[in-house]
Amino acid sequence: MSTSPEGRAEELRAQIDEANYRYYILDDPEITDAEFDKLLRELIDLETKHPKLRTPDSPTQRIGAPASERFAPYRHARPMLSLANAFDEDELRAFDERVRKLAGAHSTSSGQAQIRYVCELKIDGLAIALDYRDGALERGGTRGDGTVGEEVTPNLRTVQTIPLKLRNPAPAFIEVRGEVYLRKSDFEKLNAKRERDGQPVFANPRNAASGGVRQLDPKLTAQRKLSFFAYAIAEDGKGVKTQSQALELLRRLGFRVNEHIETAETIDDVIAYCRTWEERRDELDYEIDGVVVKVDDLATQERLGAVARDPRWATAFKFKPREARSKLVDIAITVGRTGTLNPNAVLEPVQIGGVTVRNATLHNQDYIDSNDIRIGDTVLVTRAGDVIPRVVGPILSERTGKEKRFRMPDACPVCGSAVDHPEGEAMSRCTNAACPAQVVERVRHFASRGAMDIEGLGDVMADQLTSLELVRDISDIYALDRKKLERVSRMGEKSINKLLTAIEGSKSRGLTRVLTGLGIRFVGEQTAAILAADFGTIDALEATSLEDLQQSEGIGPEVAGSVRLFFDQKANRAMIERLRKSGVLLESTTPRRTGEGPLSGKTFVLTGTLPSMTREAATALIESAGGKVTGSVSKKTDYVVAGDAAGSKLAKAEQLGVAIVDEEGLRSLI
Ligand code: IVH
Numbered sequence: 001m002s003t004s005p006e007g008r009a010e011e012l013r014a015q016i017d018e019a020n021y022r023y024y025i026l027d028d029p030e031i032t033d034a035e036f037d038k039l040l041r042e043l044i045d046l047e048t049k050h051p052k053l054r055t056p057d058s059p060t061q062r063i064g065a066p067a068s069e070r071f072a073p074y075r076h077a078r079p080m081l082s083l084a085n086a087f088d089e090d091e092l093r094a095f096d097e098r099v100r101k102l103a104g105a106h107s108t109s110s111g112q113a114q115i116r117y118v119c120e121l122k123i124d125g126l127a128i129a130l131d132y133r134d135g136a137l138e139r140g141g142t143r144g145d146g147t148v149g150e151e152v153t154p155n156l157r158t159v160q161t162i163p164l165k166l167r168n169p170a171p172a173f174i175e176v177r178g179e180v181y182l183r184k185s186d187f188e189k190l191n192a193k194r195e196r197d198g199q200p201v202f203a204n205p206r207n208a209a210s211g212g213v214r215q216l217d218p219k220l221t222a223q224r225k226l227s228f229f230a231y232a233i234a235e236d237g238k239g240v241k242t243q244s245q246a247l248e249l250l251r252r253l254g255f256r257v258n259e260h261i262e263t264a265e266t267i268d269d270v271i272a273y274c275r276t277w278e279e280r281r282d283e284l285d286y287e288i289d290g291v292v293v294k295v296d297d298l299a300t301q302e303r304l305g306a307v308a309r310d311p312r313w314a315t316a317f318k319f320k321p322r323e324a325r326s327k328l329v330d331i332a333i334t335v336g337r338t339g340t341l342n343p344n345a346v347l348e349p350v351q352i353g354g355v356t357v358r359n360a361t362l363h364n365q366d367y368i369d370s371n372d373i374r375i376g377d378t379v380l381v382t383r384a385g386d387v388i389p390r391v392v393g394p395i396l397s398e399r400t401g402k403e404k405r406f407r408m409p410d411a412c413p414v415c416g417s418a419v420d421h422p423e424g425e426a427m428s429r430c431t432n433a434a435c436p437a438q439v440v441e442r443v444r445h446f447a448s449r450g451a452m453d454i455e456g457l458g459d460v461m462a463d464q465l466t467s468l469e470l471v472r473d474i475s476d477i478y479a480l481d482r483k484k485l486e487r488v489s490r491m492g493e494k495s496i497n498k499l500l501t502a503i504e505g506s507k508s509r510g511l512t513r514v515l516t517g518l519g520i521r522f523v524g525e526q527t528a529a530i531l532a533a534d535f536g537t538i539d540a541l542e543a544t545s546l547e548d549l550q551q552s553e554g555i556g557p558e559v560a561g562s563v564r565l566f567f568d569q570k571a572n573r574a575m576i577e578r579l580r581k582s583g584v585l586l587e588s589t590t591p592r593r594t595g596e597g598p599l600s601g602k603t604f605v606l607t608g609t610l611p612s613m614t615r616e617a618a619t620a621l622i623e624s625a626g627g628k629v630t631g632s633v634s635k636k637t638d639y640v641v642a643g644d645a646a647g648s649k650l651a652k653a654e655q656l657g658v659a660i661v662d663e664e665g666l667r668s669l670i
Contacts, residue, residue, distance in 0.1 A: 005046055005053060006053065009043060012039055016039050016040060016043065017059055019031050019039070029207075029380075030396065032324065034318075034321035043060055060309065070214070070216060073149070074139065074144070074148065074149045074151040076143075078235065079147055080146045080149070081146065081309065081311050083310060083316040084315050085315065092293070099312070100115055103115060114265075115297075115300070116263055117263065117293050119262050119264050119274070119292075120258060121258055121261070121284075121288045121291060123229055123287075124287040125182070125209045125286075126143070126180055127178070128140055128142055128178065129234060130177070131173070132176065135168065135170030136165055136166075137165070140156040140162070146309070158226075160225075160227070161229075161255075161256045162228045163255060166253040166254055174253075175233070176230050176233060176250065177230070177231065178229050180209055180213055181209050181228075181287070182205040182208050182227065182286075183205070183227055184286060186205075187208055195426045196426065199366075201363060203393070206287065227286070228255075228256060229256055229257065230250045231257070231292075233249065242297055243295075243297075247261060259648055274293075283645070289318065293317060294313065294314040321352075322352055322383045323381065323383075324351065325379065325381070326349075326357070326378070327347065327348040327377070327379070328347060328379045331345060331346065332346050332359075334437070335430055336438075336441055337445050337519050338438070339431070339433070340427045341428045341429065342363075342364075343365070343368060344362060345379070345381075346358070352383045360381050360389035361390050363426070365407075365408050366426050371392075372396075375405075376403035377403050379392070379393065380394075380395060412430035415430065415436060417431050419431070436467065439466050439471070443457070443465065447462065447477070447506075447517075450525050450617075451513055451516045451517030453506060453513070454505075456495065456499040457499065457503070461488075464488050470487070475578035475579050478503065478507070478578075478583070478584065481500075485500070507582070510587065511585070511587055512533075512589075514584065515528035515538075522559045526616035526619070526620060527559060530553060531563070533620060534552045535588075538587075542573070597624070598625050599622060599625040599626045599670065601626070602626075602627045603630055604630070604638065605633050605637050605641070605649055606618055606640075608645050608646030608647070618663075618666070633656065635658075637653070637658045638658070642660050642661070
């Protein structure tokens with residue numbers, strides 16, 4: 001590191017330029033946002049202390065990175081500004097003081113002004129601008145360096161939530177700005193598909209969204225299922241005097257505006273909002289990385305103006321980072337339920353967003369290869385809410401040359417059988433269906449809450465039962481008796497009785513749970529519920545052809561093929577016979593789906609977490625009784641089924657006078 005201010009500024013500039021290039025052009029960042037912010041801050045501080053160092057080409061003087069040459073330039077009528085950051089409460093208070101002083105100096109004689117703020121979630125996607133002329137989408141572009149971006153209109157037209165036409169009355173011209181992003185659920189699906197197809201997976205939804213918008217073929221953009229939130233009017237929001245009114249107008253014109261936006265009368269309210277959403281961010285189906293705080297009054301915004309790249313009337317409160325660097329000490333392999341060999345990163349423990357991370361997923365060999373991850377590397381690790389931590393990639397500049405490449409073993413690390421890596425598939429598999437690792441996983445899964453729900457048969461018990469060879473496949477669970485269980489260490493009379501009762505109780509769960517528990521590839525709770533409702537018994541399902549299976553809603557060739565493959569195996573059919581002989585109910589407990597039922601013609605909306613059912617299971621239950629489930633509450637909704645932490649849908653139902661029931665209420669309707 002250089003000690004002279006000149007040298008250090010030079011270094012920082014080079015690092016920031018490189019980081020910008022990797023982030024904006026390659027969609028492949030190498031340092032965390034927090035690290036980037038730190039570099040930029042240091043450079044801004046240096047330049048403030050030594051103004052001579054502020055060269056016109058300094059990265060502090062522009063926003064983001066230049067547009068790439070793949071697209072036509074999109075020149076912004078007004079620069080697309082960036083935002084200064086506030087990292088804690090004190091910095092938010094300092095922002096407020098500054099705003100009140102500057103605004104007040106012009107407005108009131110007391111020198112202080114009362115400022116109303118708008119608090120918006122900071123959506124982690126990419127900013128775009130959209131021009132509408134006479135109510136029709138004319139062009140759209142990315143931010144680029146803030147002055148010139150890339151024109152990506154055909155791609156943006158594929159985003160469902162970007163209106164192609166505005167609702168009337170529409171202004172003659174309006175430029176709208178907002179964030180294109182990818183929902184977490186769509187991100188998971190996209191990555192799962194890429195993994196199946198042997199393509200490299202994306203590190204986070206933002207990269208996938210950014211890459212999606214900048215595809216050369218709009219068809220590829222469309223496949224990403226991008227979403228859009230509008231948050232600003234850049235030009236010609238005639239008559240609009242505040243940011244709140246701008247958001248109202250955007251809603252009226254047909255844009256999606258985030259529903260969690262709130263106004264705040266004091267900085268204390270702003271701070272409370274920031275705290276709330278830092279805690280609640282995992283409840284959302286999209287990533288947010290902070291809160292954007294904006295002065296509501298547009299005339300005040302104008303007066304406050306901007307310094308260099310940042311407006312003085314807004315700031316971004318940044319949440320604690322959920323990315324960090326660590327060292328990849330080793331790669332350990334676990335064998336999954338279907339025999340997949342899963343490579344897991346063994347990391348030097350590192351704090352990410354308040355938890356200590358020691359392990360992270362590396363997906364598969366392709367992921368490791370395409371990201372050039374080597375044992376011994378310093379790596380970037382992210383932890384995005386509900387998903388397991390993931391190794392994003394190596395920090396190449398930290399390479400010493402001593403790192404080692406990783407190869408999947410040819411033999412299963414648990415049973416020593418051959419490992420198969422089918423052409424075109426991402427995963428390697430142990431070929432031995434009786435591999436103890438697979439059996440344990442299958443037993444665990446069968447007994448888990450979403451499946452047969454056998455209390456007392458958790459991870460540890462499954463391990464013991466299989467290693468003592470008391471259970472070789474799931475049907476053996478029902479052959480367990482007192483004598484066998486006495487061999488399990490630390491199993492007294494009482495716990496033996498409890499477990500046997502739980503096993504007995506599981507026999508009557510019904511077909512959906514059994515199908516879920518069998519762990520057939522691609523058959524989760526939701527698909528199991530559909531199959532159970534449509535076929536009624538396991539025999540009917542077993543006797544159904546590949547073609548007929550696909551007549552069921554949502555069952556494609558992939559799922560149908562996997563179900564057929566399962567029943568075509570003699571060993572599986574024999575196991576089902578053993579389950580039947582033990583008295584396990586292999587019929588559906590809900591009536592067959594016929595479109596008719598106690599809920600025929602009724603429309604339901606689900607909100608919040610139900611005590612004992614997943615959303616998919618509740619949907620299947622309602623549908624099997626002839627009802628319909630939709631996503632949003634309207635006058636046409638007959639019932640809202642509300643669970644814990646129900647949000648705006650519940651409020652809407654109350655407002656419209658729609659009947660509200662809980663899980664028990666739903667069951668009694670059926
Ligand atoms: S306002 C001058 N509002 O955050 C105001 N930005 O550095 C500039 N962002 O790249 C933007 N959610 O893409 C604004 N509700 C929101 C936002 C938001 C996300 C992004 C935007 C920009 C970055 C600001």
